[in-house]
Amino acid sequence: MSTEGMTMTVKSQSKNTLLENFKDESLRRIQLSPAWLAQARQNSWSRFAEIGMPTTRHEEWKYFNLSSLALKALRPCGESPIKDVKDVKEYLDDQDINIVFLNGVFSEEFSSISALPKGLIVTNLSKILEARADELRDMFKRSSVNDPEPFVSLNTALYRDGAYIRIEDKAVIKQVIHIIHVTTPDVKDVAVFPRTVLIAGGSAKASVLESFVGLSDEAYFVNAVTDIHVGENTTLNYYKSQADSMKAMHIGSVRVSQEANSQLEAFSLAVGSHMARNNISVSSDGEGTDSILDGLYVLRANQEVDNHTLIDHRQPNCTSHQLYKGILNDQSHAVFNGKIFVQPIAQKTNSYQLNKHLLLGKDCRVDTKPQLEIFADDVKCTHGATIGQLNEDEVFYFQTRCIGREDAVRMLSRGFVDDILDKLRDQNVRGKLSRLLLKKISILS
Amino acid sequence: MLEIKNLHAKIKETQILKGLNLKVNAGEVHAIMGPNGSGKSTLSKIIAGHPEYEVTDGSIEYEVNFKKINLLELQPEERAREGVFLAFQYPVEIPGVPSSVFLRAAFNAICRHQGAEEMDPIDFDKYVRSKMKLLEMDDKFIDRPVNVDFSGGEKKRNEILQMAVLNPRLAILDETDSGLDIDSMKIVAEGVNKLKKKDNAVILITHYQRLLNYIQPDVVHVLYDGKIIKTEGKELALKVEDRGYDWLIK
Numbered sequence: 011m012s013t014e015g016m017t018m019t020v021k022s023q024s025k026n027t028l029l030e031n032f033k034d035e036s037l038r039r040i041q042l043s044p045a046w047l048a049q050a051r052q053n054s055w056s057r058f059a060e061i062g063m064p065t066t067r068h069e070e071w072k073y074f075n076l077s078s079l080a081l082k083a084l085r086p087c088g089e090s091p092i093k094d095v096k097d098v099k100e101y102l103d104d105q106d107i108n109i110v111f112l113n114g115v116f117s118e119e120f121s122s123i124s125a126l127p128k129g130l131i132v133t134n135l136s137k138i139l140e141a142r143a144d145e146l147r148d149m150f151k152r153s154s155v156n157d158p159e160p161f162v163s164l165n166t167a168l169y170r171d172g173a174y175i176r177i178e179d180k181a182v183i184k185q186v187i188h189i190i191h192v193t194t195p196d197v198k199d200v201a202v203f204p205r206t207v208l209i210a211g212g213s214a215k216a217s218v219l220e221s222f223v224g225l226s227d228e229a230y231f232v233n234a235v236t237d238i239h240v241g242e243n244t245t246l247n248y249y250k251s252q253a254d255s256m257k258a259m260h261i262g263s264v265r266v267s268q269e270a271n272s273q274l275e276a277f278s279l280a281v282g283s284h285m286a287r288n289n290i291s292v293s294s295d296g297e298g299t300d301s302i303l304d305g306l307y308v309l310r311a312n313q314e315v316d317n318h319t320l321i322d323h324r325q326p327n328c329t330s331h332q333l334y335k336g337i338l339n340d341q342s343h344a345v346f347n348g349k350i351f352v353q354p355i356a357q358k359t360n361s362y363q364l365n366k367h368l369l370l371g372k373d374c375r376v377d378t379k380p381q382l383e384i385f386a387d388d389v390k391c392t393h394g395a396t397i398g399q400l401n402e403d404e405v406f407y408f409q410t411r412c413i414g415r416e417d418a419v420r421m422l423s424r425g426f427v428d429d430i431l432d433k434l435r436d437q438n439v440r441g442k443l444s445r446l447l448l449k450k451i452s453i454l455s
Numbered sequence: 456m457l458e459i460k461n462l463h464a465k466i467k468e469t470q471i472l473k474g475l476n477l478k479v480n481a482g483e484v485h486a487i488m489g490p491n492g493s494g495k496s497t498l499s500k501i502i503a504g505h506p507e508y509e510v511t512d513g514s515i516e517y518e519v520n521f522k523k524i525n526l527l528e529l530q531p532e533e534r535a536r537e538g539v540f541l542a543f544q545y546p547v548e549i550p551g552v553p554s555s556v557f558l559r560a561a562f563n564a565i566c567r568h569q570g571a572e573e574m575d576p577i578d579f580d581k582y583v584r585s586k587m588k589l590l591e592m593d594d595k596f597i598d599r600p601v602n603v604d605f606s607g608g609e610k611k612r613n614e615i616l617q618m619a620v621l622n623p624r625l626a627i628l629d630e631t632d633s634g635l636d637i638d639s640m641k642i643v644a645e646g647v648n649k650l651k652k653k654d655n656a657v658i659l660i661t662h663y664q665r666l667l668n669y670i671q672p673d674v675v676h677v678l679y680d681g682k683i684i685k686t687e688g689k690e691l692a693l694k695v696e697d698r699g700y701d702w703l704i705k
Contacts, residue, residue, distance in 0.1 A: 156610070327696075407547035409531035410503050411557070411617060412564035421560065424549020426602065 026063040028164070029383055032201075035086045036167050044139050050150045054166035073345040073377050074287055074316045080260055086168075086230055087113040087200035089192070097225050098192055105438065106188040107132055108218075112263040113193060114170045114202040120190075129181025129214070129391040135172040135205065142174070149207050149237050161261045161290065165203045165235040167446040172205030175218065179211035179241070186438050187218045193232060193254065194225035201231040208248070212241040212269070217436040218248050222262070224255030224282060232283075234262040239273040242296060247275045249439050253282035253446060256311070263289040270296025270325070275435050278305040279443050280315045281450045291320040294356075304430055307332035308340035308423075308450045309374075319363075323356040323389075332363040335430055337423050338374035339454050345377045350391055352384040359386065363393040368426045370400050370419060370454060423451045456481045456656050457502075457625055462513035463681075464501050471497045473681035475513070479625070482653040485691060486667055489659045490700050496544055498678070499629045502533030503541040519624060535561075536568040538624030542614035544629050549601035554613070557622055557700075559602045560582060565621065577611035586619040587620045590646055604658075607634040615646040626650060627658045632666035644669030664696035677703055 036055045040048045063080040064071040092112065098120055102108050109132050110120035116134035123132045148308065173189045192203040208218055209335055213408065222232060232254055240246045254260050260283040268274055280286050292301050307315045321330045336344045344364045365378045380393040400419065408418035427447065434440040457479040471494045479646040489495050500507050502515060515526040519537055525536055549557060563573040583597060590612055602610050611631050616673050618626055632640055647657060647670050659670060667689065675691040676683045676701065685691065685703050
């Protein structure tokens with residue numbers, strides 16, 4: 011199979027209400043943008059119209075049925091007042107550098123970016139569209155021309171504002187940079203389009219956490235895009251935490267390019283949303299890069315999460331390591347699709363992929379698919395997947411030691427995910443994500 | 456302390472216990488011997504409350520603090536909190552859960568049940584380590600996931616550690632001696648002997664007389680085809696060792 015397959019698109023005949031409902035919004039965004047961005051938005055909108063809404067006949071969307079989204083009368087999210095400031099503050103930690111967006115709009119009130127450490131820029135995109143035009147144009151280029159991913163095009167066409175983070179050469183940022191996208195819809199069936207640009211220069215070091223939280227139980231649609239560039243010899247930790255409303259649909263794409271000898275630790279935690287799709291693609295554009303792509307999902311009721319990872323090894327002597335783990339209960343459904351490409355030049359690649367599940371319910375379902383396409387001959391690539399069920403002998407053993415079934419399930423679930431959390435390099439983020447995860451685990455059984 | 460009357464039990468469609476009677480008083484050590492398949496492990500699992508076995512007739516009465524409890528009405532964890540402890544013949548591996556966490560959760564469940572205050576992690580750590588020392592266990596052991604990658608002997612020793620920590624009223628040891636070398640067996644036996652008090656009781660299920668050299672039973676039973684067919688003092692174990700079971704069965 012050739013890599014061409016990746017960019018293949020399937021024309022869809024299915025209804026796409028987004029095109030009708032967001033036509034005006036698209037024009038408005040174009041009008042409000044500087045020339046270079048207006049062009050990108052125009053191209054992206056045309057691209058989205060051309061590709062259309064993917065259906066389950068499309069290989070990449072086989073298990074993620076978008077028909078409910080295609081039929082919904084979605085509209086742009088208006089600015090809705092926060093009912094209780096405490097709801098937002100709960101997610102803010104004074105120790106961090108926080109940049110907060112409410113329904114896709116930058117919130118000066120909740121952000122703490124006035125006194126930043128040396129070598130760090132954190133601001134909202136709208137402020138720097140002119141000043142940083144060249145750099146942004148380069149970052150956006152990836153998503154405006156022939157992008158295979160319709161929801162990246164859609165976001166480019168429609169995003170209102172976003173986060174811009176720049177870590178200068180040699181800067182070592184000790185505080186966590188926390189981007190928080192809060193969705194608190196005024197009415198149901200609204201859509202938000204969070205956008206993030208994260209650029210780390212050479213020999214720098216930083217940890218970035220991007221959180222998606224929902225403050226209502228309404229149904230809404232989040233379509234997020236995060237573009238990341240990791241400079242030479244830089245260590246970047248990028249953590250994504252998705253805890254949207256249990257009725258929401260979340261489709262997020264993270265795209266990373268890594269320069270020589272850089273280290274990336276990317277981790278994705280998915281506990282929210284009725285349906286969530288996480289795409290992450292990493293391109294090793296320099297020699298000697300090291301990429302960790304880990305993920306965790308904890309699902310109950312009829313939640314669905316679909317993780318698509320792609321590592322494109324384009325240079326020699328690179329390593330990548332993927333570990334995705336999921337705990338499923340009730341009728342939940344998890345999909346994992348892990349692509350590893352090793353280009354002809356990328357000799358001495360060492361790539362590893364593992365996808366593990368713990369099934370607590372009898373009606374949950376997992377579809378897992380490794381996809382390795384290797385065009386170099388001196389490489390080491392391994393992959394595997396496991397599905398374990400709750401073992402009744404284990405539960406009985408707990409019970410004979412005074413621990414009831416619910417606590418046993420909690421302890422086993424926690425035991426299942428602890429190794430992946432313990433690995434996270436940033437202690438502060440590890441603590442935050444552990445707390446969020448434990449809350450979810452505590453209501454699993 | 457424990458009185459089993461006319462116990463009948465089956466697993467799926469196979470009848471295993473067929474009218475078993477057993478009475479154990481506080482302060483006593485009982486040994487239950489018997490050929491393979493006679494129902495020894497089944498008896499221990501039923502006392503502990505394994506959900507796969509169905510009790511079709513009979514009763515198990517358990518007396519604790521002058522209060523009589525129908526054990527069959529309790530969930531396994533409730534029985535455990537009342538002081539019933541089963542040392543497994545094949546201890547189960549619990550991946551991802553360190554022994555320290557597991558033991559503390561078990562211990563604190565008993566504290567809560569008794570209305571006592573839970574022990575804080577530091578005090579508990581000291582308490583567990585003192586027990587580990589008695590059983591000559593390695594310090595690192597407590598941080599490892601329960602029974603995962605333990606040798607057969609380590610698993611058995613871990614069962615005895617759990618028993619020592621939880622300090623049960625009624626301990627049932629299901630073939631704890633099998634798979635143990637002689638040194639480990641001595642240590643395990645010592646652990647059991649330390650537990651022996653006037654208000655505790657121990658039931659040893661064993662194939663061999665060997666263990667009984669180190670733990671002196673007050674009463675020895677022979678279980679065959681789902682019933683106790685012979686009950687005597689400790690000399691019965693020697694007779695069985697010498698002559699096998701045939702003379703009892705015929």
